[in-house]
Amino acid sequence: MSGTSLDGLDIVYSHIYRQNNKWQFEILQTESIDYDKAFQAKLKSTVEMSAEDLWSFHNEFGNWLGEQVAAFVRHNTLEVDFVSSHGHTVFHQPERGFTCQIGSGQHLANVSGLKVICDFRTNDVALGGQGAPLVPIGDRLFFSGYDFCLNLGGISNISFEKDSERIAYDISPANMLLNYLIKPLGKAYDEGGMTARKGSLNKELLQALNSLLYYQLPYPKSLGYEWFREQLIPLLDNFEDTLENRLHTAVYHICEQISNDIKKEVSSKQARLLVTGGGAKNDFLIELLRNNLKGKCEVIVPETTLIDFKEALVFAFMGVLRECGEVNCLKSVTGASRDSSSGVIYYPS
Incomplete structure (x- = not known):
């Protein structure tokens, strides 16, 4: 794939x-x-x-x-x-x-x-139907030991069981957004989130990102590159700031959207979240996600082969x-x- x-x-x-x-x-x-x-x-x-x-x-x-x-x-x-x-x-x-x-x-x-x-x-x-996400059938039949399965690819998507049904949807952009922001440095991606870690939070930009209409829509819902191009790129271009600060803020945005959605679904017990996809290697993002979900959900990053190839496997x-x-x-x-x-x-x- x-x-x-x-x-x-x-x-x-x-x-x-x-x-x-x-x-x-x-x-x-x-x-x-x-x-x-x-x-x-x-x-x-x-x-x-x-x-x-x-x-x-x-x-x-x-x-x-x-x-x-x-x-x-x-x-x-x-x-x-x-x-x-x-x-x-x-x-x-x-x-x-x-x-x-x-x-x-x-x-x-x-x-x-x-x-x-x-x-x-x-x-x-x-x-x-939305025609997406499709990986949840694999989450249900291969990875039922986890309460939530999160894929951090170009787009972040999640799946989980609720009332004996599998629920899944796209949460937010992920690597698509981060890779776009790092591109002026001539890099394909921000390795380990090191560049994002150096930045500071732009609260205005974070608020604008979190206010996008998509996040208010009920699931089932899905995202594509057209949405990113039409909704996100113009918004990002309206905010002048350093590349590091924009990246830092984007990681905060992704983690807020993911953790907010998970917290809505977590019961009283400590849940388990399996994280795969390229974004699972972004140490800064995973660290922030763990902080946001502390006490609610254990964030589990598996071995590299599963991180990289789970989607193709499914x-x-x-x-x-x-x-x-x-x-x-x-x-x-x-x-x-x-x-x-x-x-x-x-x-x-």
Whole structure:
């Protein structure tokens, strides 16, 4: 899969199986392929492309994905049942009835020579859902030992059980915001949150960020890059301050939104929160989150492989559930009219 933070392609080779009527997994091989600057710029520009150019790039990206998969399989001498591909989200506007992930499944299948299951979001949107988040099915079936599962990718999203239903939604921007702010220094991301730690809080900016309409909306709800571009970038550009102070304030904003939402759902007992995604490596953010949730929720950061590849693992699992004809999209999460087994299957030719 390729996430909204635009840092690269994550590939996981996993063994997923059922034992004692419970789904289990093993992560056997992984690889992260960084996008070079030109390719990253092209992916970022997809929201501005004409329909013809976007469709052409959809096929080109599918070919490229097929090449990466083929090389990964060849290099590691793997036996593969199928490829489960999320692709890269360009448009996500469920309120208008559409979502678009590029990376043509047919081109991927043809180039890799493998069966492909992809396009996991469209069916849920067609059923009136948000088409996101989708990872909560994995949270429920793989990580039920935690009260909350938080992913800190380009966007922060959370999932948890409430009244015997899985609830999940996007809370706020995360790495998408932090990476945007660090970019003038020529860095892809703020390693360990070291630059943000040096700054001071801009209370005016924090208040403006916390006042965004999205945070007042009830779940189910989800965010996309278009929202970030239209709502957040103009707001940030209105505040003149040092890069360190803006980053520092952004981390405070992310942690406030996350901790406020969790505190609303925590019962009297000490809860357990599993944190994965690139933001789990931002020491400043995790430290602040732990301070905000002290006495309410234990913040657990797992080993690096799970931090980096949990999302790709769960999309592999979504492919397994689709292959078995079992539910992989939950209406309680997305707001769709019903649960569904989503994903389109392509065979190589």
